[in-house]
Amino acid sequence: MLNVALPKGRLGEKVYSMFEKAGFECPSIKENNRKLIFENEEKAVRYFWVKPSDVAIYVERGAADIGVAGKDILLEYEPEVYELLDLNIGKCKMAVAAKADFRDDTQKTLRVATKFTNITKNYYAARGRDIDIIHLNGSIEIAPILDLSDVIVDIVETGTTLKENNLEVIESIVPISARMIANKSSFKFKGSQIENIVNELAKQLENKK
């Protein structure tokens, strides 16, 4: 039985349909109920919905053999997993944003509000810039408006939320998309089944191009 952790939400549904197309369907998943675990014994797969930011934890600790997680989560938590495939969906970018009239005063420590402290720390450390990280769990966009921070580091998809809050992207850090990850130990013992899925998904991506 191969355990697959899928991120709850729109991205997860897209991912599931890719798995379905690849021949690893599990019809019960489409029933409208609140169940979180779905199994197809015949195909030897079991899917479960988890919070997107938790997928990497399920996979790293082996509760799931494979899973799909955003590159942002992988960069932030640096889990010990194999990153087998870029699924090219859920595309966005990690970026630094600030108020439209922001001027970086390099004499001062830069105050950065973010959910992604590890990514932020690494990004500014590579530039040798002294920063003060303010960890927030949501509504990051209001931090510069209330002068809680000078800039924010966050995921930018369309930029609409930023624009509506009078913010703009000043630097792009890294492009983000959904990645298929695998537990290192599972990969040793269920390798052929995992490879099979990776190859099927890779074919789909190839066809899309």
Place this chain on the structure above:
Amino acid sequence: MDIDYSVLKEDEKAVFEMRNLYQKYGYTQYKMSKFEEYDLYVRNKDFLVSDNIITFTDTNGKLMALKPDVTLSIIKNCKAPDNCVEKVYYNENVYRVSKGTHSFKEIMQVGLECIGLIDDYCIYEVLMLAAKSLEGISNDYILDISHMGIVSSVIDSLNISDESREEILTCIGAKNINGFSRICEKENVNGEKLIKLVSNYGDIEKVKPVLEEIRNETNEKDVDQLIKIAQMLNNCGLGDKIRIDFSVINDMNYYNGFVFKGFVKGIASGVLSGGQYDKLMRKMGKRSKAIGFAVYLDMLERLNETEKPYDVDAVILYDENSDIEALDNAVRLLAGNGKSVMVQRSIPEKIKYKQLLRLRERGVEIVENNA
């Protein structure tokens, strides 16, 4: 003394098996103190899995540390002969911060180190013992072997910036082919050989064609060495448990040559890790070569989690009026028959027993039978 091996937990069993195994091959146990001067770890910080070390001030004012690692202490104290090999094994607790919880954890480690004149036989022996150590834990195991010399020769041939090199190493460790295709694109180099090297893993016969393809003057020796030693492991009957997998990456500042990682079915992370660390030896001012590995035993309690049907064979109940000599006789009789007996005034909560007995004036009476 008779030992009932079924009493042993998985990690204890593994420790016994491994100590037995290492002694059989002439390794002697290296016993060390729990503390080491902090200075030793500061100088070799990157070698350690984590920077966090428990420190305290000794009575003479020296800053000491609870050992986060055993290898450094062994290197420091070894004689490092250049005409033979010092072969030692250890079974020690180390103190590290566990990832995720950010709190210190005591981890039991068993491992071995070979220091001195390391040749192909010695490398083979250590790899074979690594495989057999895993076998001592479970029959379902895999030992992944890589060769840093080969990996770095291919990366060197790309001629890329140091920054990209670091990124490429991370990608190799994560089998992230998309990732390093992107880096190669950015650096405008052809990474085809590297992709082939990392995406081909399996037994030596499967990997050989790729090795022949990337063979060049700089890595020729390493390629031959890998093929030869892998074949020796095959001959020793370990072929189906050994995989050549170049995604095993250890810090290139310390490791060179062979590096390897062991996995056991049912445990989510690697349980064995090792390699040749000649570069670390140089950093510590020793001329000789070295190879070794460690087995992490803290994960083993998760293995074979079958719940025991009973905590104890019999519970004997007595009260304040019971004759405790008669009680002792009853216990001795049961224990003499190889049963486990728990003596109690009343039944403890949540205990699972086969038989419940009560001590009466006329003898022991069976109250309940669950067998």
